[in-house]
Amino acid sequence: MSRIYNFSAGPSTLPEPVLLQARQEMLEWRDSGMSVMEMSHRGKHFAIIAEELESDLRELLAIPANYKVLFLQGGAAAQFSLIPLNILDGKSKACYVNTGAWSEKAIKDAQVYCDVVVSASAESSKFTTIPDYSSWVLDEQAAYLHYTSNETIHGVEFTDIPDSKGLPLVSDMSSNILSRPVDVSQYGLIYAGTQKNMGPSGVTVVIIRDDLIGHASKVTPSVFNYAEQSKNQSMLNTPATYNWYLVGLVLKWLQAQGGVAAIELRNIAKAAKLYQAIDQSSLYHNPVVVPYRSRMNVPFILADENLDKAFLGAAEANGLYELKGHRSVGGMRASIYNAMPEAGVDALIAFMAEFERTH
Numbered sequence: 001m002s003r004i005y006n007f008s009a010g011p012s013t014l015p016e017p018v019l020l021q022a023r024q025e026m027l028e029w030r031d032s033g034m035s036v037m038e039m040s041h042r043g044k045h046f047a048i049i050a051e052e053l054e055s056d057l058r059e060l061l062a063i064p065a066n067y068k069v070l071f072l073q074g075g076a077a078a079q080f081s082l083i084p085l086n087i088l089d090g091k092s093k094a095c096y097v098n099t100g101a102w103s104e105k106a107i108k109d110a111q112v113y114c115d116v117v118v119s120a121s122a123e124s125s126k127f128t129t130i131p132d133y134s135s136w137v138l139d140e141q142a143a144y145l146h147y148t149s150n151e152t153i154h155g156v157e158f159t160d161i162p163d164s165k166g167l168p169l170v171s172d173m174s175s176n177i178l179s180r181p182v183d184v185s186q187y188g189l190i191y192a193g194t195q196k197n198m199g200p201s202g203v204t205v206v207i208i209r210d211d212l213i214g215h216a217s218k219v220t221p222s223v224f225n226y227a228e229q230s231k232n233q234s235m236l237n238t239p240a241t242y243n244w245y246l247v248g249l250v251l252k253w254l255q256a257q258g259g260v261a262a263i264e265l266r267n268i269a270k271a272a273k274l275y276q277a278i279d280q281s282s283l284y285h286n287p288v289v290v291p292y293r294s295r296m297n298v299p300f301i302l303a304d305e306n307l308d309k310a311f312l313g314a315a316e317a318n319g320l321y322e323l324k325g326h327r328s329v330g331g332m333r334a335s336i337y338n339a340m341p342e343a344g345v346d347a348l349i350a351f352m353a354e355f356e357r358t359h
């Protein structure tokens with residue numbers, strides 16, 4: 001067996017100890033006599049997995065008691081519609097900040113349900129920055145303010161929590177959740193797909209303040225109604241049981257790493273050395289304004305795009321995979337989530353230097 005370094009934006013690399021433990025427990029979980037995949041979600045064994053999953057996430061993110069944690073299906077993309085359906089609460093407007101491709105998708109879906117006030121947009125910069133907070137236009141009649149804390153495609157990340165001027169703050173944290181500490185109490189709702197920093201795809205985490213639950217529009221499907229799912233411990237329908245288990249293993253791995261504060265230090269170090277290598281070279285370029293460069297997704301373009309194919313081919317020959325940038329922006333992208341070891345980043349940097357030298 002030889003495992004490559006996988007820089008995919010998601011589904012993405014998982015911690016090796018997690019995969020090994022899943023392999024070891026494949027046929028029998030603890031002393032249950034069965035695989036997690038075979039367990040009833042209502043049974044006593046799965047009850048333990050579900051309870052540990054929620055309590056570990058609560059501990060890692062220090063989620064206050066007045067927040068519910070839901071584990072849903074449909075991906076983060078389903079939340080683009082489910083958030084307005086569940087929390088508009090009769091209001092006709094919601095504010096959205098547009099910082100890249102994922103904000104745009106969230107805006108487009110929300111427009112079906114309400115008037116979207118675009119409070120700020122970085123489009124004119126080709127999504128290489130975050131508009132200064134002082135320029136944001138917030139509408140006090142709006143139901144909430146939505147922003148994408150890390151733009152996975154454009155590689156732009158918020159460094160702090162924007163001031164929502166009293167509007168419930170909603171954040172898509174799909175690609176940076178658990179990579180840095182976050183003060184959950186500042187938010188009305190946080191959501192994230194699991195396939196970047198939390199495990200495989202198939203689960204969407206929604207962390208929501210109590211008072212925002214219970215106001216869903218009548219047309220909301222029951223399985224996507226936060227109040228219904230909350231009352232039923234996210235088991236109104238059959239959950240993605242094996243994926244819950246795998247997310248649980250990733251959370252235990254993260255605890256063993258020292259938690260979110262400890263992993264943040266490693267993320268800072270990994271990103272700093274990769275950006276430094278890019279900035280020092282004359283072949284590679286990252287267009288994002290320095291303070292807003294993502295620690296998780298590092299896009300870069302080559303000075304001559306005719307070299308792209310050779311770069312990707314040579315990278316794979318060196319065990320470095322999934323470096324092709326998103327088709328909408330081109331170039332390259334290295335996603336370096338929590339589970340990417342520093343050695344993987346070092347190997348990428350060494351390869352990039354060698355490729356530059358020989359081209």
Ligand SMILES: Cc1ncc(COP(=O)(O)O)c(C=O)c1O
Nearest residue numbers: 075076077078102152174175193
């Ligand atoms: C920031 C962000 N939001 C939403 C999504 C959509 O997630 P899903 O494919 O789980 O629906 C992605 C997927 O990459 C993402 O990066």
